[in-house]
Amino acid sequence: MDLGAGDGGYVLHRARTEPATFAIAIDASPDGLASGAWRAKRARLRNVSFLAEGVEHLPPQLSGIADEVTVHFPWGSLLRGLVDGSRSVVRPIADLLKPGAELRVLMSAVERDGVGEVTPNVVISRSGAYADLGLDLVGVTWASPVMVRETHSAWAKRLGLRRPVVFVRYSRRSSRRGLISDGTSSDLHGIQSTRKRPS
Numbered sequence: 001m002d003l004g005a006g007d008g009g010y011v012l013h014r015a016r017t018e019p020a021t022f023a024i025a026i027d028a029s030p031d032g033l034a035s036g037a038w039r040a041k042r043a044r045l046r047n048v049s050f051l052a053e054g055v056e057h058l059p060p061q062l063s064g065i066a067d068e069v070t071v072h073f074p075w076g077s078l079l080r081g082l083v084d085g086s087r088s089v090v091r092p093i094a095d096l097l098k099p100g101a102e103l104r105v106l107m108s109a110v111e112r113d114g115v116g117e118v119t120p121n122v123v124i125s126r127s128g129a130y131a132d133l134g135l136d137l138v139g140v141t142w143a144s145p146v147m148v149r150e151t152h153s154a155w156a157k158r159l160g161l162r163r164p165v166v167f168v169r170y171s172r173r174s175s176r177r178g179l180i181s182d183g184t185s186s187d188l189h190g191i192q193s194t195r196k197r198p199s
């Protein structure tokens, strides 16, 4: 599942290159999704679907079915919720994932986006809020241009790849065991972080 999918370019790529994968594009706005749906129809892709809904209001039928959830270049409430680790955004995302499945986020924010600059250290500092909701931080690093290109993101093309982009991976815990009383995970030892900013 790709959340904040825009025109669905990433799910179309995954559906085309992985016939055994069923890919779902979800976005609060139907504008971009409609063009993706037309492209899927023209390409006769039957392993892709489009849902116009905000992450805060996902249907319960999607709970626990995702092998992977991606979010590429979020903005608005999706970006704010992911940066803050807010319950209204992170919880419904965590609910989508099967135990052990991963949430993979590429995001870029600078001061004028209203959430402060997003760096690997900022992500690590918010990891307790995610752990509280069943998502353990696996790794955080600056994304390379190749990683950004692989998202097939129309938005990244517009940004021109000049802004620093953070790549974060979280894993869905199968139970809430492993949390300690202040809400932080007791198992953060495996976090890999590349803190050096790309030149």
Ligand SMILES: C[S@@+](CC[C@H](N)C(=O)[O-])C[C@H]1O[C@@H](n2cnc3c(N)ncnc32)[C@H](O)[C@@H]1O
Residues within 6 Å of the ligand: 003, 004, 005, 006, 007, 026, 027, 028, 029, 032, 053, 054, 055, 056, 071, 072, 073, 074, 075, 076, 077, 078, 079, 151, 152, 153, 154, 155, 156
């Ligand atoms: C900058 S666009 C990125 C689109 C696409 N992922 C890409 O990389 O080209 C951010 C998208 O996030 C969506 N979005 C913002 N808040 C959202 C929310 N709460 N739930 C779902 N989608 C949201 C917007 O509608 C927009 O399409």
